Each structure stands twice: as structure tokens, then as C-alpha cells.
Amino acid sequence: MNMLLYLSDFVIPLIFFYVIGMGFLMKINIYDEFIKGAEDGFKVVLGIMPTLIGLMVAIGILRGSGALEMFARVIAPVTSLISFPAQLVPLVVVKMFSSSAATSLLLDVYKQFGPDSYLGQLGSILMSCSETIFYTMAVYFMTAGVKKTRYTLAGALFATFAGIIASMVLMKMF
């Protein structure tokens, strides 16, 4: 696992090197393009800001009231059977419906346990390898005017479950 962590340090700098290098080779105005793209990203973040405020407040209220801990305590006996930490169950479940709500839960885990703790790292990986199943299906199938979705949900859940198992196994290798 140390090797994997070591490699992680290389991914982003190498992408930088490759993209900027290619930009030079293709003789494009790299800096102008960068600014143009950065502006788009800026707008996207400003766009999600109200959503994030709304959801982080909701999660904050849940956390403050002790409801999240209660929930974790109730399901702990079940999740301990597969040695999945109960504190991360809300994250995995909510991620299927809403990405921003799951983000707020992940941040809550960071705040409580730290981003470099076991829970913080497992949460980070889980967040990176899962998608908002129900939201995506609703939006995409609505566009296609489809009512019967056949085996899509089963396949999506299967893939998500494989990602969860993989995350846990990878964390064990730490």
C-alpha cells in the first residue's frame, strides 16, 4: 500500500506535465486557454454554493442533534458482520440519492475523525468510486422517455457494491 500512496503523489504532477507539454507541442496559447477553463470552473463552484449551504446546514443539524450517532449505533451490529464501519453507512446510502448531501456527510466524517484517519480515508475512496444511482437514473431515463428500466438498477447496485468491497480491501492493505 505504501507503494500506492507513493504513486498517488505522481498522478497529478504527471498530468500537468503531459497536458502543458502537449500544449507547447501543439503551439496553442496555453495560458489563455487555462484562464478560460479556470473561469468555467469558477462559475460551476459558485453555482453549487447555495446547494452546499443548504445541505451542510441540514447535516449540521442532524449531527448536532445526535441523530447521526444514534443511527450509527443502531446499525452497528449489522454492519460489523461485514466489518463495515457504521459511521460510513449514511454516506454510502445518501450517495445513491444526492452527491452534495453525501459530500456534507463526508465533510462531517473529516471533521469528526480527520481526513487522514481510517474513516476519513475509507470515506474518501468510497466517495470517489460511487455515483448517485437514483438521481442519475431518474434524470437520464426521463430524457429518454423510458418508464421500464429493466436491469439497470441491479447492474448499478452490483457495480457500487463491488466498489465498496474493493475500497475496504484496499484500506486493509494500508
Added chain:
Amino acid sequence: MINYLWGAMILAGVVVGMATGRIGEVSTASINSSKEAVTLCITMLGVMSLWTGLMQVAKAAGIIEALTKGLEPVISFLFPTIPKKHKAREYIAANMIANILGLGWAATPMGLKAMEELKKLNNGSKIASTDMCTFLIINISSLQVVPVSVIAYRSQYGSVNPAKIVVPAIIATFISTIAGVTFAVIARKCAKDREEEE
């Protein structure tokens, strides 16, 4: 959906807070969380803009286009019934690349266009076509090379090395995508066998 989720979280929080005598914490948490959301967005502004800026350079340098072309054989394998040169293939490829590069917000418009094209191929039927099922399963299994936003969150909350999780995350997302592809390919075969029997 989000209406119920959001409303239920707040109502449940207030009720539980009153029951456990932690209503003071609930009050403080609501104010602090709103401030925290803004501080987080400031970090996000930096990391996200950096990434989208870099990706714009990649686009201008033709890297994105090359990647999309490179996906052609994969598309043929996953969607054998979509005719060659059909627009659906292009949109599906563009959607996958955007997802892989962590540009989720840019991926959705492409994905929706792909669904519209698949709808035409499906003659506007109310039953999902096999291609639609495959496309969504793979989309949801979310192959992503750099989890940009997770890195931004980690740095905001004081991680010693925010990018530390990149490679484990790539492996995990890769495994979930392999599982999704396997499922989709087997399901396609079963569906075809059943049609032939009928």
C-alpha cells in the same frame, strides 16, 4: 427526491435535538455549517478552477479529442448494435471521457444527448433498450482518474497529503467499473438469448 431528503433531515434533526436535550447544539450547528459551506467553496474555487483550466488546455491541445477517438473500440465492444458513425457513439464517448477526467458537470449534457440519440434508436419505446441499460450502468459505476473534489475537501480539512487517496481510489473505481461492464455484457447476452427463444 431532494425535497424530501432535505426536509426530513432538518425535521428529524430538530425533533431528535429536542428529545436529547441538545437543541443548543442544533442551533449552533445550523449557523456554523452555513459559514463552513462558504469556506469550503473558497477552497473549491481554487482546486476546481485549477483543474478545469488544465482540462481546457488539454482540450485545446487535442488531447480530449484523441482520448475520445481512442475509446472507439471500447464503444464498439459495449454497444455492438449502435451503427458505426452514429451520433450516439460520439456523445457516449464524450460523456465517458468527461467522467473519467473528473468533469462531471460537463459530462451530464453529453450524457443526456446520448440518451436522446438512444431513444431514437429505440423508436421512442417506454422500455429501456439494452444499450441504455449498458450506458447507465457504466455511467453510474463512475470511472474517474482524479477525484478532484475529494482532494479539495481533504485539503480544506487539514489533510497532510490530500492527494494520498488518488491511486487507491483509481483502483476502487476501476474495479466497480469492471463489475458494471461484466454485469452489462452478461445481461445483454441473456436478453439476446431470450429474444431468440421467443
